[in-house]
Amino acid sequence: MLDAVARLRRFNRAVTREAGALDTSFLGRGRPLGAVRVLVMVRPEGTDVALIRDRLGLDSGLMSRFLRSLEREGLIETGPDPDDRRRRIARLTAAGEAEVAAYDAIGHARAARLIARAGARAGELVAAMDLIATLLNRDQLEIRPADPDSPEMLSCWRGYFDELCARVPGARPELFPVPDPGADSYRPPHGRCLVAWSDDLPVGCVSLRPIDATTAEVKRLWVDASARGQGLARRLMAAIEDEARAMGLAALKLDTNSALAEAIALYRQTGWTDIAPYTGAPADTWLGKTL
Structure with missing residues (x-):
């Protein structure tokens, strides 16, 4: 019987593979997972860059590279907060909103397929995922x-x-x-x-x-x-x-x-x-x- 640590590591490997965390093109749309996580946290009305960085646990250099890449693609725009110029705000462009919607649709379909695979145990699966996610997000x-x-x-x-x-x-x-x-x-x-x-x-x-x-x-x-x-x-x-x-x-x-x-x-x-x-x-x- 595998001990708890070994079982957790097995779980981590399965989730990493299922989520496509190591793919250079997450969900087949040409960007790594890190850049996508930044993109989907940006709102059309604007999101504090520091908030995104802190929520994702990114260092400033990597965060800057993701932002510049998304700007070059025309998916976001960044600028100073008009109320506090020490803060930078990222905003989705129309193209960015369309890209986020595409990721949402693909992600929703993949999640639905995974839940369907659980069959009669789907409720147990979702409850277990809620428990794990809530603990990790504590x-x-x-x-x-x-x-x-x-x-x-x-x-x-x-x-x-x-x-x-x-x-x-x-x-x-x-x-x-x-x-x-x-x-x-x-x-x-x-x-x-x-x-x-x-x-x-x-x-x-x-x-x-x-x-x-x-x-x-x-x-x-x-x-x-x-x-x-x-x-x-x-x-x-x-x-x-x-x-x-x-x-x-x-x-x-x-x-x-x-x-x-x-x-x-x-x-x-x-x-x-x-x-x-x-x-x-x-x-x-x-x-x-x-x-």
């Missing part, structure tokens, strides 16, 4: 505001409600309509929604809605299975508490259920304490925190 995970009716927020809320229904006695899908009819209470200036992103995949969320002028309720803390065990729930709670402080709130409340033991343990570890019940079933645990 240091680049970002928490950003979201609208309660945005696709990413609705996706996270569905994941949260599915878990509640699977784990909490008395929780039923009809109790949790999506989209939420009370979505406006989660929008600024009343409330807040935060989503955790691993690259372009939403992997966690937390929300805040008002109770009164000085108190708000933390709701719907959720982390996707692929991102658990990495401290993301703690980061999300810290982020929403910071949002509450910035809003001038004095205290927070939340309700939960004893079936969600991991969440309750996190709350208690971070200064939340028991308070009087303020909601009904399926909640059976109520906590508060002074800011």
